Amino acid sequence: MRIVRFSPDDMLELKKPHPCGSKLFRVVRVGSEVRIICSGCGRDLTLDRPRLEKSIKKVITKEEKEKEKEKNV
Numbered sequence: 001m002r003i004v005r006f007s008p009d010d011m012l013e014l015k016k017p018h019p020c021g022s023k024l025f026r027v028v029r030v031g032s033e034v035r036i037i038c039s040g041c042g043r044d045l046t047l048d049r050p051r052l053e054k055s056i057k058k059v060i061t062k063e064e065k066e067k068e069k070e071k072n073v
């Protein structure tokens, strides 16, 4: 089984978009349940970790986000 690693402040791209159309979610809290905030509408969701891991397409870590910012400057 694939292990998905993420931590608070990372961004997750999910396979299924939120009803608002955004696929990007920010991780707020990680435990047996994971709390994420939709980057499109700001709504927060709490999902059990195994279910969330199955729906993750991509993890964008804090470090990667910083690199992106530097590139754009």
Ligand SMILES: [Zn+2]
Pocket: 018, 019, 020, 021, 022, 038, 039, 040, 041, 042, 043
């Ligand atoms: Zn949303």
